[in-house]
Amino acid sequence: MRHKTTVREIYDRALSLTKTVANLFDLVFLNERQEVTEGARSNLFAVIDGIWITPPVDCGLLAGVQREQILRDHKRTVIERVLYAGDLRRADQLYMSNAVRGLIQVELISKEEREIAWGQVEDSMCGLG
Numbered sequence: 001m002r003h004k005t006t007v008r009e010i011y012d013r014a015l016s017l018t019k020t021v022a023n024l025f026d027l028v029f030l031n032e033r034q035e036v037t038e039g040a041r042s043n044l045f046a047v048i049d050g051i052w053i054t055p056p057v058d059c060g061l062l063a064g065v066q067r068e069q070i071l072r073d074h075k076r077t078v079i080e081r082v083l084y085a086g087d088l089r090r091a092d093q094l095y096m097s098n099a100v101r102g103l104i105q106v107e108l109i110s111k112e113e114r115e116i117a118w119g120q121v122e123d124s125m126c127g128l129g
Contacts, residue, residue: 026106027040034084035083038055042104043062043067044095045095046091048087050077051078052077053078053083054078054079055080055081059082065099066098093105
């Protein structure tokens with residue numbers, strides 16, 4: 001996705017889970033190549049070996065306002081690079097960002113926690129709390 005859309009069924013479904021699962025902030029979507037794209041309401045940053053990494057727009061995400069500000073910010077080194085679920089699991093830190101909430105540190109919840117909370121989660125989503 002490169003622009004906001006009103007076709008938000010999958011995003012709205014993901015956001016509804018955040019209302020029913022304790023401490024769940026957002027879900028992360030994967031594209032058809034299993035690359036991390038974005039959350040239902042946020043962009044994602046993984047800190048790996050001290051480097052901040054965010055998926056490139058070519059992965060199919062909306063380049064949010066806050067994301068662009070963080071990319072231009074000289075307080076930290078931020079690069080665009082394809083990320084996979086395994087990268088999120090090995091990240092030192094994870095952050096979600098959007099213009100309303102700013103930059104929020106999050107962590108992955110385990111597959112077991114997801115399954116206990118709401119049954120089998122769709123293959124295109126990972127939970128972040």
